[in-house]
Amino acid sequence: MKRADIPQAKRRTGIAFFLALGATILLGACAGGAGKSSSGGAKDSTLVIAMLGDADYLNPVIGSSVTSGNISGLIYPGLLQSEFDTTTGLLNFMALEKKLRPSSGGRKPDGALARTWIMSPDQRSITYILRSDVFWDDGKPVVSGDFKFTYRLYGNPVIASPRQQYLAELAGAERGAVDFDRAIETPDDTTLIFRFFKPVPEHLALFHTSLTPLPAHIWKEVRPEDFRSSPLNQKPVGAGPYRLQTWAKQQELVLASNRKSNLPKPGNIPLVNWRIVPDYTVRLAQLQTNAVDIVENIKPEDFGSLVKANPAVEIKSVGLRVYDYVGWSNIDQELYHKTGRIAPHQLFGSPVVRRALTMAIDREAIIDGYLKEYGTVCNTDISPSLKWAYNSSVVAHPFDPVRASKLLRQQGWLPGPDGILQKNGRKFSFVLYTNAGNARRNYASVIIQQNLKAIGIDCRLDVQESNVFFENLQNRKLDAWMAGWSIGLEIDPLDVWGSDLKKSTFNFVGYRNPRIDELCELAKQKLVQTEARPYWLEYQGIIHQDQPVTFLYWIRETQGFNKRIQGEQLNISGTFYNIDDWTLSPSANLAP
Amino acid sequence: MLTYIFKRLLLSVPLIFGVLTLTFFIIRLAPGDPAAFFIQPGISPNVAEQIRAQYGLNDPLPVQYVKWLGNVLHGDFGRSFSRAQQPVFEVIAEALPVTMTIAGLTLIANFTFGIIIGIVSAVRQNSFLDRFLTVTALFFYSMPEFWFALMMIIVFALKLQIFPASGLNEIGAESFGPIGFFLDRIWHLVLPVTVLSINGAAGIARYVRGSMLEVIRQDYIRTARAKGLPENVVIFRHALRNALLPVITLMGSSLPFIFSGALFIEVIFAFPGMGRVTVEAIFARDYPLIIANTFISGTLIVLGNLLADVFYAVADPRIRL
Numbered sequence: 014m015k016r017a018d019i020p021q022a023k024r025r026t027g028i029a030f031f032l033a034l035g036a037t038i039l040l041g042a043c044a045g046g047a048g049k050s051s052s053g054g055a056k057d058s059t060l061v062i063a064m065l066g067d068a069d070y071l072n073p074v075i076g077s078s079v080t081s082g083n084i085s086g087l088i089y090p091g092l093l094q095s096e097f098d099t100t101t102g103l104l105n106f107m108a109l110e111k112k113l114r115p116s117s118g119g120r121k122p123d124g125a126l127a128r129t130w131i132m133s134p135d136q137r138s139i140t141y142i143l144r145s146d147v148f149w150d151d152g153k154p155v156v157s158g159d160f161k162f163t164y165r166l167y168g169n170p171v172i173a174s175p176r177q178q179y180l181a182e183l184a185g186a187e188r189g190a191v192d193f194d195r196a197i198e199t200p201d202d203t204t205l206i207f208r209f210f211k212p213v214p215e216h217l218a219l220f221h222t223s224l225t226p227l228p229a230h231i232w233k234e235v236r237p238e239d240f241r242s243s244p245l246n247q248k249p250v251g252a253g254p255y256r257l258q259t260w261a262k263q264q265e266l267v268l269a270s271n272r273k274s275n276l277p278k279p280g281n282i283p284l285v286n287w288r289i290v291p292d293y294t295v296r297l298a299q300l301q302t303n304a305v306d307i308v309e310n311i312k313p314e315d316f317g318s319l320v321k322a323n324p325a326v327e328i329k330s331v332g333l334r335v336y337d338y339v340g341w342s343n344i345d346q347e348l349y350h351k352t353g354r355i356a357p358h359q360l361f362g363s364p365v366v367r368r369a370l371t372m373a374i375d376r377e378a379i380i381d382g383y384l385k386e387y388g389t390v391c392n393t394d395i396s397p398s399l400k401w402a403y404n405s406s407v408v409a410h411p412f413d414p415v416r417a418s419k420l421l422r423q424q425g426w427l428p429g430p431d432g433i434l435q436k437n438g439r440k441f442s443f444v445l446y447t448n449a450g451n452a453r454r455n456y457a458s459v460i461i462q463q464n465l466k467a468i469g470i471d472c473r474l475d476v477q478e479s480n481v482f483f484e485n486l487q488n489r490k491l492d493a494w495m496a497g498w499s500i501g502l503e504i505d506p507l508d509v510w511g512s513d514l515k516k517s518t519f520n521f522v523g524y525r526n527p528r529i530d531e532l533c534e535l536a537k538q539k540l541v542q543t544e545a546r547p548y549w550l551e552y553q554g555i556i557h558q559d560q561p562v563t564f565l566y567w568i569r570e571t572q573g574f575n576k577r578i579q580g581e582q583l584n585i586s587g588t589f590y591n592i593d594d595w596t597l598s599p600s601a602n603l604a605p
Numbered sequence: 606m607l608t609y610i611f612k613r614l615l616l617s618v619p620l621i622f623g624v625l626t627l628t629f630f631i632i633r634l635a636p637g638d639p640a641a642f643f644i645q646p647g648i649s650p651n652v653a654e655q656i657r658a659q660y661g662l663n664d665p666l667p668v669q670y671v672k673w674l675g676n677v678l679h680g681d682f683g684r685s686f687s688r689a690q691q692p693v694f695e696v697i698a699e700a701l702p703v704t705m706t707i708a709g710l711t712l713i714a715n716f717t718f719g720i721i722i723g724i725v726s727a728v729r730q731n732s733f734l735d736r737f738l739t740v741t742a743l744f745f746y747s748m749p750e751f752w753f754a755l756m757m758i759i760v761f762a763l764k765l766q767i768f769p770a771s772g773l774n775e776i777g778a779e780s781f782g783p784i785g786f787f788l789d790r791i792w793h794l795v796l797p798v799t800v801l802s803i804n805g806a807a808g809i810a811r812y813v814r815g816s817m818l819e820v821i822r823q824d825y826i827r828t829a830r831a832k833g834l835p836e837n838v839v840i841f842r843h844a845l846r847n848a849l850l851p852v853i854t855l856m857g858s859s860l861p862f863i864f865s866g867a868l869f870i871e872v873i874f875a876f877p878g879m880g881r882v883t884v885e886a887i888f889a890r891d892y893p894l895i896i897a898n899t900f901i902s903g904t905l906i907v908l909g910n911l912l913a914d915v916f917y918a919v920a921d922p923r924i925r926l
Binding site (some may be wrong): 045059066069070077170171173174175176177178181241242246261262263264267284287289290291292294295298299301302304322409478479480481483484485499501505508509517519 | 622636637638641643644645646647648649650651652655656659684687688689690691696700701755758759762763766769770771773774776839857872873874875882885888890
């Protein structure tokens with residue numbers, strides 16, 4: 014190569030590069046067009062759901078994330094079909110030929126594997142009669158032995174199933190380990206008997222014995238210690254309306270309608286694609302451009318612009334299952350850690366002070382400013398959706414700073430020279446902690462800070478990384494914090510308010526009231542669920558009066574749906590409750 | 606030179622090992638619990654304890670360290686806590702190609718644009734073009750990448766709808782055929798690579814401009830011009846070669862930057878790459894995965910630096926390794 018050639022060669026490469034870049038962009042644009050039109054075709058048969066995170070295990074024994082639960086529910090057979098009755102707030106269980114209560118939703122119980130059940134008169138055993146026409150994907154029949162086999166897995170400490178407490182009433186559990194030979198009996202392939210060590214209410218028996226089975230013939234060779242790492246977890250064999258087609262970890266998980274399923278039938282939509290999109294803004298953008306059909310947990314501040322930018326999107330809401338609260342440590346945590354002695358907290362130890370704090374906080378302002386019609390003031394941890402147990406006569410503590418100041422004065426808290434309340438030389442001053450990355454709590458915490466300042470309380474705000482924050486909560490290291498709970502559909506609040514602080518690991522505030530312990534026990538002993546209502550009414554009255562925490566608001570969870578989805582019935586028990594009945598209407602995509 | 610490379614490689618073993626040991630202790634001393642997810646109402650309190658026992662987290666720290674050491678020396682970095690007990694290197698084997706693609710493309714784009722802009726600015730020093738390029742470069746250089754990425758998504762994915770907002774491929778891309786699939790992949794990579802490279806290119810352009818200006822003023826350039834060589838030859842043959850020397854070191858040291866940049870680019874654009882694996886592993890306190898990631902990125906950084914030194918020697922015969 015001659016010397017003079019070099020620069021020209023360089024220049025040529027430069028030009029070639031620009032040309033290549035131009036071509037790429039052009040191709041990109043073309044591919045964009047092509048991608049869109051062809052994806053339109055593929056999308057007519059595919060429902061696309063954007064998810065924050067991937068499923069962990071597609072295995073009902075060890076799957077622990079909500080996504081895993083949603084997907085497993087579509088792949089595996091269910092013994093019973095459950096239904097949340099919105100008129101009463103009770104959970105209903107249905108077999109093919111029997112219902113716990115009359116059904117309100119009108120959904121046929123075709124998805125249940127059990128034909129019927131018989132509860133023994135002493136309520137110490139339940140016998141299921143199974144259908145004989147249900148088959149696993151590999152053609153083998155689903156039999157009662159599959160349940161017995163899987164329940165052993167649920168109860169195996171080496172496997173560490175997050176659902177092992179469902180086995181708490183089975184025979185042998187009272188002595189520490191379930192005696193499976195006695196507790197579960199399978200006289201033949203279609204008869205399944207569960208035995209309890211004590212009388213169990215029917216609804217609880219149904220709830221706890223309807224865990225999802227695995228195919229025993231496939232899993233029986235897997236040793237418990239290899240259970241979590243078994244490759245079988247990647248290729249679930251089920252019998253439900255969908256089966257797993259592909260799973261590209263951290264990218265997408267595709268379910269295909271299971272043509273052979275009769276539980277209740279193959280899913281209507283041929284393909285369901287769960288895409289993992291970790292960033293909220295991007296999920297929102299994708300919903301707006303019709304790239305995905307469903308995005309969960311849309312923030313209220315985005316509703317307006319989203320629906321305006323894409324009229325094909327609608328916001329659907331379900332609730333009320335989630336509430337936020339401000340936790341006030343009831344006891345002196347430091348003293349408790351050091352000596353195990355329990356003494357009231359210097360600032361928040363008195364119920365009167367806690368009531369005053371609740372009155373000082375303008376909960377309506379937080380709802381109006383952030384949640385709007387998707388929030389309701391919260392009085393106790395029993396949701397208004399659980400109508401059968403909800404106490405509607407409990408009236409919310411009003412926003413009344415004057416009254417709050419008066420109550421605090423009665424308790425000896427008087428303004429000091431700097432305007433901050435003082436008692437025995439101790440200032441009413443504390444740090445309110447919350448976890449990072451929650452816009453709603455950030456918004457609320459600023460209002461709370463202002464409200465408290467107005468009555469002479471110095472509240473500083475601090476945000477901690479979620480993992481650190483929850484560890485501090487568990488170790489009862491914080492005096493005041495803001496967090497939330499998502500409640501179960503069965504009322505069981507002893508974990509959160511029980512007086513035995515060692516046992517009640519979620520009683521972060523250290524609240525203790527023996528009557529609450531008593532009421533929870535009494536309610537549990539009732540063999541007919543609705544007969545526990547009087548106990549729950551009294552419970553709410555006491556919690557409201559004691560204000561172990563300041564209950565802020567119930568939140569309706571808000572999901573963005575493309576209108577091309579039809580037949581969806583959102584429900585407190587889940588967004589994807591009847592997904593196998595949904596259909597896609599391609600013409601709805603053409604809306605302006 | 607081979608002896609030098611061998612020596613450097615030998616030295617890097619204790620270095621990487623030290624980094625891993627430090628990481629091992631730091632993540633275990635940091636607050637947070639890998640089993641924290643299982644501590645919630647409705648889940649039996651035994652589960653968290655059983656999970657900890659499975660992970661071997663109940664042993665005292667020195668015992669854990671010795672066990673870990675034994676495994677690592679056998680090449681076993683363990684199984685991920687948070688990703689369904691997948692062996693960590695399997696997780697990384699899935700993620701690394703994605704990040705390598707992005708990093709490779711970014712590196713090429715970075716240096717191509719950076720060098721071109723730098724040369725133009727230097728040769729036309731103080732012209733309108735130079736000022737314009739300088740201001741533009743500084744503008745992009747000072748822009749936070751995550752914000753820039755979101756803006757690009759809003760403009761190109763939301764408003765203009767030319768490029769996709771996330772993912773590696775379109776839904777149903779498998780049916781496009783191999784060429785269609787490839788084009789679809791490229792189409793998905795345009796936005797993230799642009800975001801990552803604009804920022805880097807701006808920085809490199811400033812370097813190249815600076816070093817080019819210095820070189821152009823040297824005597825031998827004047828000599829080259831005086832003996833009547835065409836300006837192109839002077840700039841590309843005589844000036845550029847010398848001006849690029851400091852830029853070569855940049856290449857090695859920019860590797861870690863591109864990796865760290867890929868961190869949030871992958872989260873924002875939903876790419877299942879190393880960055881996302883690392884971020885999620887940290888939030889989940891997935892110790893084996895965090896350590897394996899540190900191992901991979903640490904090794905890449907050490908190799909990147911070594912490569913830069915070797916390139917340096919190749920490009921400049923005055924340097925003897």
